[in-house]
Amino acid sequence: MSVLLSRELERIKRSLLALCALVEEQVSNAVRALLERDEELANAVERRDQDVDQREIEIEEECLKTLALHQPVAVDLRLIVASLKINNDLERIGDLAVNITKKARALALMPAFTVPFDLAGMSEKAQSMLHDSLDALVNLDAELAKDVCSRDDAVDAMKREIRLGAEELIRQNPDDTPPLMRVIAIARNLERIADCATNIAEDVIYMTEGAIVRHHESA
Amino acid sequence: MSVLLSRELERIKRSLLALCALVEEQVSNAVRALLERDEELANAVERRDQDVDQREIEIEEECLKTLALHQPVAVDLRLIVASLKINNDLERIGDLAVNITKKARALALMPAFTVPFDLAGMSEKAQSMLHDSLDALVNLDAELAKDVCSRDDAVDAMKREIRLGAEELIRQNPDDTPPLMRVIAIARNLERIADCATNIAEDVIYMTEGAIVRHHESA
Secondary structure, rough: OOOHHHHHHHHHHHHHHHHHHHHHHHHHHHHHHHHHOOOHHHHHHHHHHHHHHHHHHHHHHHHHHHHHHOOHHHHHHHHHHHHHHHHHHHHHHHHHHHHHHHHHHHHHOOOOOOOOOOOOHHHHHHHHHHHHHEEEEEEHOOOHHHHHHHHHHHHHHHHHHHHHHHHHHHHHHHHHHHHHHHHHHHHHHHHHHHHHHHHHHHHHHHHHHHHOOOOOOOO | OOHHHHHHHHHHHHHHHHHHHHHHHHHHHHHHHHEEEEEEHHHHHHHHHHHHHHHHHHHHHHHHHHHHHHHOHHHHHHHHHHHHHHHHHHHHHHHHHHHHHHHHHHHHOOOOOOOOOOOHHHHHHHHHHHHHHHHHHHHHOOHHHHHHHHHHHHHHHHHHHHHHHHHHHHHHHHHHHHHHHHHHHHHHHHHHHHHHHHHHHHHHHHHHHOOOOOOOOOO
């Protein structure tokens, strides 16, 4: 591999890491905005989504430029194609964080309502999966990537528990339907964030081992 | 462009079209399985998802091979990168169809329940967006792609209407919470299918006009 290509690949990885740090913060702030009824923080998350979008575009352009100029093959080509997909996933996670702030905003307009589920804990699980999936990419660490995949079930289970619990509460107190529906929606967004992290981890495994681990179980 | 590269690009487009036709059918059958309480059809959709997954992998390999062998640049490179993303979107739509059959199966286990919303109409709208987005890709038709994007709002509005209507019904009859929650989930899956079609259309516009139309409005 040429020195120039190797430098380009490092640059793309660094850009992806920076974008990942940004969307992690977006997710964490969106959940905080929800739990603390902090409208200003919700606004900040929505504003910064433009930054996420802009960086996604820049990373895609970087990948295209590298493909055109260096015409990489084999593992380098796979790395760039995986980067394009991961870039896409990170942007989607940014959108999911914005979705959460929208629900947070709707909840804030309703009478004070204590969320009877551990959304913060669920969010932390999803964020740590995201974080580790990018670490796995940067270090081409298939073991860590597999570990990320194995944690997806726990998040799915939490979401299921929240959904069933909220349905039961709705049956008991139909007037709480609107806030509880928002809570279910937020849990679903967090589950989708964990799914995106799993996608990223699967791409890392694919890239490092050449094996198809995707689609072992379609969600 | 070499004749060989041109042939490869045509082959990739044809493969994407075939995959699109398959996932369109999956969506349509998933909604039919729901409305007709047809468990056999739901099973068939779930079985055929393996075929969707397999084709996604094959198309990705085709794209990688074309990149490595022909080292395309400029518009050809963009076409392949867009194809990789569209391929991914089609596979996601396949997963959404499977999600719908899971809800259909859950609904079929509940006491007979007439869905009080036009899910079939919503599904048709989403399918026609999907179909047109792939037509736009094959013919590099930016006008058709823009038309697809403009239709997304109507699907979003239908989903919102279904959600609000279902919430109201839940308040009136809390015992109908479980089936109505499934109906909302199905409407959301259909909305996400329309979003995927919009993503595809935006990629077509980007490719043909080089303009960034993505992120004009994050959902």
